Amino acid sequence: METEPIEVTLEINPRARVDLVDVRQRVAESHGDLLNSFPQALYASFHTTAGYLDQSLASRLNRQRDGLAPYLSFFRNVFPEGAGYKHDELHLREDLSDAQRQVEPLNADSHLAFISAGLRSCVTYRSRSDRPVYFIDLDGINKGHPRQRVTTVLGFNTEEEVARDRVTVPMSAHPVESVSLKDPRFGIYQRCQALITRHGVTKGRLQLALAPGEDQAGLTVNEYETLLMRHDLAEVLRDPLRFMAEKSRHLLADPRSIPNRTIDYAKYDMVRVFNELVDALRL
Structure with a gap:
């Protein structure tokens, strides 16, 4: 008799803004x-700026802190903190109350890095007691x-x-667009719930995937905030390095914010940053 699933x-x-926690060890x-x-084990995150890498990618990065660090560093350089994101202009956020604006984090960079780095809210790993499974918090x-x-x-x-x-x-006629599959007009969540009820599923997962041939689209689980999805993400899709360049321009405009020019120029050198990603992926 098989053992029932355990949750x-x-x-x-x-411990830090960007942190790695070995959940299997915990x-x-x-x-x-x-x-x-x-x-096998399924790992699920309840957050949109913290999650897991697919096991195949994690294996490629050796699933070690030193292996993951250059990979995450690449996306942190492409999406630097405080680079003029609309999502972080809290006075424009109609979804927030005045009280919420006082505590809301300025984290558009973390959302964009989560999406671009391929972090997922839910992954399945084949169990290896000697290998870590990292919860990655951005x-x-x-x-x-x-x-x-x-x-x-x-x-x-x-x-x-x-x-x-x-x-x-x-979809609309716009060349760059994002939509929320949670929109009740699509009826997707209702259909999923109906399937769960019909088949009596008590422990399981829903997998959403694009149809074959949908090469110009992508799926991600993340916060659907208008300024983030329809402005910041759209800008990234049009110009992936836009926010990296914006942060660099602000630094160079104020030499006092650059205590060591040589180091900071190198930090924003795209060749070096790209090479870090290539090395991390062992390409």
């Missing part, structure tokens, strides 16, 4: 060898205080596909 929820307190410390009974500190993070791990033996559906998502 563990962990609270994580980041589970072992708090629950012993619980996951060793299962050949916005772990807000105004000097650690944010409260939560992740869930589900150990399981096998999974079975019980249903498959196809939906059409209407």
Whole structure:
């Protein structure tokens, strides 16, 4: 008789704005060898600036801090903190109350890095007790205080596909556009819930994927805030290095903000930054 899936929820307190936490080790410390009974485990993040890399990419980066650091550094250089993002202009955010504006983090760079680096809110790993599984936080500190993070791990033996559906998502005539699949007009969430109910699924996952041939589109799980998705992300799609160049221009315009010009010029040297990514991916 197969063992029933086991679910563990962990609270994580980041130590820095960008932080790596070995969740498999954390589970072992708090629950012993619980996951060793299962050949697979699903890892889920409840956040849009913290998540996991796909196991194949994580393996390529050696799943070590030193291996992940250059990869994450590349996207932090492309999306530097405080580079003039509309999402960070809180007075323009109609989704926030005055009280929320007082505590809302300025984290557009973290959202864009999460999307561009291929971080995911939910991944499945084949279990290896000797290999870490990193929860990667890109916005772990807000105004000097650690944010409260939560992740869930589900150990399981096998999974079975019980249903498959196809939906059409209407797009505008704009060459660059983003839409929220949660929009009730599409009815996607309602259809998913109906399938879950019909098949009596108690432990499982929903997988959304583009149809074959959709080479000019992408999917990501992230906050659908208008300024972030329809301005900042659109700008990135038109000019991927726009915010990197904007931050560099501001630094050079104020020499007092550059204590060591040589180092900072190198920091914003695209050749060096790109080479770091190539080295990290072992291309």
